[in-house]
Amino acid sequence: MGVSQIEKMGTLDRELAQIRFARLYRDQGRAILAYALRRVGDPDDAADVVAETFLVAWRRLDEVPNDARARLWLFGVARRVIANRHRAERRRTRLAQRLAESLRAELATHPTPASEAAEVLRAMDELGGDDRELLLLVCWEELSPGEVAKVLGISSLAARSRLHRARRRLRALMERDESAGSPGPELDMEEAG
Amino acid sequence: MKTREMERALAGADPVGRGRLDGLDLEAMEADLLADLESDFSALRESEAARLRPRHRKRLALALGSTALAVVLATVLVLTGGGSNHPSRAYGAELIRFAESTPLLLLEGPGWRVQNVSQSGQGAYVPRSSRGAGSMEFVTGKPIPYESVRITCVRQTMSKSGKFPVCEAERESGMLPAAVRQRKVELRWFHGSLADSLATAHKSLHPHGQRWIELPVLDTTADVDTRAEFYVNQGERGNRQMTALWSEGGYVLELRAAVPDLAAFEERLDWLTRVDSRTWLDAMPAKVVKAADHDAAVGEMLKGIPVPPGFSADQIPNEGVTTNRYQVGAAVTGTVSCLWFRQWGEARRSGDTAAAVEAERAMATAREWSILDEMAKEGAYPETVWELAREMPSGYWEWAGHRHPLLPRAEGLGCARWGIPVLPRKQRLQRERR
Numbered sequence: 001m002g003v004s005q006i007e008k009m010g011t012l013d014r015e016l017a018q019i020r021f022a023r024l025y026r027d028q029g030r031a032i033l034a035y036a037l038r039r040v041g042d043p044d045d046a047a048d049v050v051a052e053t054f055l056v057a058w059r060r061l062d063e064v065p066n067d068a069r070a071r072l073w074l075f076g077v078a079r080r081v082i083a084n085r086h087r088a089e090r091r092r093t094r095l096a097q098r099l100a101e102s103l104r105a106e107l108a109t110h111p112t113p114a115s116e117a118a119e120v121l122r123a124m125d126e127l128g129g130d131d132r133e134l135l136l137l138v139c140w141e142e143l144s145p146g147e148v149a150k151v152l153g154i155s156s157l158a159a160r161s162r163l164h165r166a167r168r169r170l171r172a173l174m175e176r177d178e179s180a181g182s183p184g185p186e187l188d189m190e191e192a193g
Numbered sequence: 194m195k196t197r198e199m200e201r202a203l204a205g206a207d208p209v210g211r212g213r214l215d216g217l218d219l220e221a222m223e224a225d226l227l228a229d230l231e232s233d234f235s236a237l238r239e240s241e242a243a244r245l246r247p248r249h250r251k252r253l254a255l256a257l258g259s260t261a262l263a264v265v266l267a268t269v270l271v272l273t274g275g276g277s278n279h280p281s282r283a284y285g286a287e288l289i290r291f292a293e294s295t296p297l298l299l300l301e302g303p304g305w306r307v308q309n310v311s312q313s314g315q316g317a318y319v320p321r322s323s324r325g326a327g328s329m330e331f332v333t334g335k336p337i338p339y340e341s342v343r344i345t346c347v348r349q350t351m352s353k354s355g356k357f358p359v360c361e362a363e364r365e366s367g368m369l370p371a372a373v374r375q376r377k378v379e380l381r382w383f384h385g386s387l388a389d390s391l392a393t394a395h396k397s398l399h400p401h402g403q404r405w406i407e408l409p410v411l412d413t414t415a416d417v418d419t420r421a422e423f424y425v426n427q428g429e430r431g432n433r434q435m436t437a438l439w440s441e442g443g444y445v446l447e448l449r450a451a452v453p454d455l456a457a458f459e460e461r462l463d464w465l466t467r468v469d470s471r472t473w474l475d476a477m478p479a480k481v482v483k484a485a486d487h488d489a490a491v492g493e494m495l496k497g498i499p500v501p502p503g504f505s506a507d508q509i510p511n512e513g514v515t516t517n518r519y520q521v522g523a524a525v526t527g528t529v530s531c532l533w534f535r536q537w538g539e540a541r542r543s544g545d546t547a548a549a550v551e552a553e554r555a556m557a558t559a560r561e562w563s564i565l566d567e568m569a570k571e572g573a574y575p576e577t578v579w580e581l582a583r584e585m586p587s588g589y590w591e592w593a594g595h596r597h598p599l600l601p602r603a604e605g606l607g608c609a610r611w612g613i614p615v616l617p618r619k620q621r622l623q624r625e626r627r
Binding site for chain 1 (some may be wrong): 196199200202204205206207208209214217218219220222225226227239481520524572573574577605608610
């Protein structure tokens with residue numbers, strides 16, 4: 001591998017790659033942004049995750065599936081980007097900066113969750129990270145167990161069985177809260193202010 | 194509760210439900226993404242050229258951004274200048290509440306002051322790990338400039354298909370010199386378990402191995418990671434990175450500092466002092482952009498900026514109770530630029546040369562807008578405004594050897610979200626929504 005090989009990309013390959021990549025961003029950018037926002041909360045961090053995820057995608061464009069599975073592939077990358085985030089260091093790209101600025105205005109306030117939603121969120125907070133991620137992929141990203149398996153890099157069978165366990169744990173937590181008399185949504189409501 | 198009901202409740206709790214991101218103009222940011230990629234390409238070429246250079250084989254080549262990739266601290270308050278030696282001021286309930294949402298700690302070392310404060314949201318939808326989390330930066334001496342961290346590709350190859358360059362090993366560099374970094378201390382806080390935080394820290398990247406000790410801090414003991422370097426090329430004698438972790442008052446606290454040696458780190462821990470909210474706010478530099486000062490700040494920033502006919506300062510959005518000058522500056526310069534670009538776009542479509550030239554001349558003064566110079570130390574927004582202004586007479590910007598229309602790129606300044614879309618398509622959408 002040498003400069004010449006990279007330079008060769010200056011022609012047709014490179015243009016095709018750019019077109020494909022721009023389409024990938026247009027088709028999947030919003031889904032990846034939503035994924036990031038659901039997991040990191042802070043708009044600045046979410047913007048970083050999106051920008052970094054697409055830079056990884058650019059560098060590995062030939063590994064990105066050329067169909068609907070591209071979204072799953074990007075979720076997998078975004079998940080690793082989030083896991084590898086180092087609190088103290090932030091790599092800021094143009095996209096991340098602009099996106100963060102827009103997000104701060106767009107999502108200036110969090111919606112107030114309904115009491116049922118507040119209860120389930122409270123229970124989710126107590127779940128382990130893996131269980132939480134599985135359930136979020138199903139309920140928020142609306143993925144099937146087979147698709148979840150692809151994002152997490154596990155077998156479909158393992159995804160189904162883990163999902164079953166995660167549901168059971170969540171239900172147990174919610175039932176425990178119900179029987180103990182939930183502290184009520186007031187705390188979260190106040191926080192959501 | 195049945196599984197289906199439970200999952201329905203969870204789906205209903207989605208903080209980014211349908212429509213929440215509809216107002217976000219992701220497409221307008223495509224140009225920024227493409228510019229990031231352009232930097233990536235140049236960097237890979239540079240990296241490869243450096244690799245092949247026989248004698249001056251540069252160890253550090255850029256991979257993510259030939260222009261500096263900035264490390265930006267998201268700040269609720271950006272505090273510039275000032276210090277703690279001013280008389281106590283009267284504080285509104287808002288600021289008192291803000292102060293009390295922090296652990297109320299100050300680093301009372303001789304000559305040290307607060308540079309930044311950041312506090313994340315508290316909403317129910319904010320992940321538990323982020324709720325109530327925040328950070329402060331303390332510095333001594335001159336203000337610490339905006340730090341650029343570059344990603345170095347130290348080993349690269351081509352992808353399996355032979356079409357794409359792939360970086361196999363990266364190194365981050367471009368940090369400020371050790372002597373500058375040692376003039377800063379970062380304090381972070383978050384709700385959580387100290388045991389979990391320590392477990393995570395023990396598992397994190399440690400290029401020089403780990404060495405943990407215990408040191409006193411406030412009324413307790415901190416676990417101190419004395420080899421907390423994040424970069425491979427840190428960690429030599431006189432250039433250490435250390436992190437202390439402890440818990441108190443329901444918070445996990447983390448103090449990070451670049452120090453010459455352990456004694457300097459012990460000293461910094463010793464300077465940490467618990468204070469009341471008034472003293473904490475007194476320590477904040479005077480130049481805080483607050484809601485009350487927003488209009489004054491906007492007025493000051495607008496000085497010397499030519500504005501289009503019919504412009505009113507009310508058009509500049511006020512985006513927060515307490516906000517930073519960078520954001521206010523972006524709103525001011527962005528709003529004015531969007532208005533000029535809208536006039537320019539309409540003039541070019543209708544053939545009104547005079548109006549187009551008026552907009553070009555106004556934007557040509559952007560290099561002299563003092564707020565942009567100030568913001569350039571913190572981020573890339575000014576660079577984009579300058580670039581757009583420069584390309585205005587041609588009507589195009591270049592990327593990868595191709596000319597692209599300038600207006601969609603100008604839209605990326607945030608025009609649509611500020612209610613001043615410059616693209617006809619966006620303007621139509623705006624009219625329909627009304």
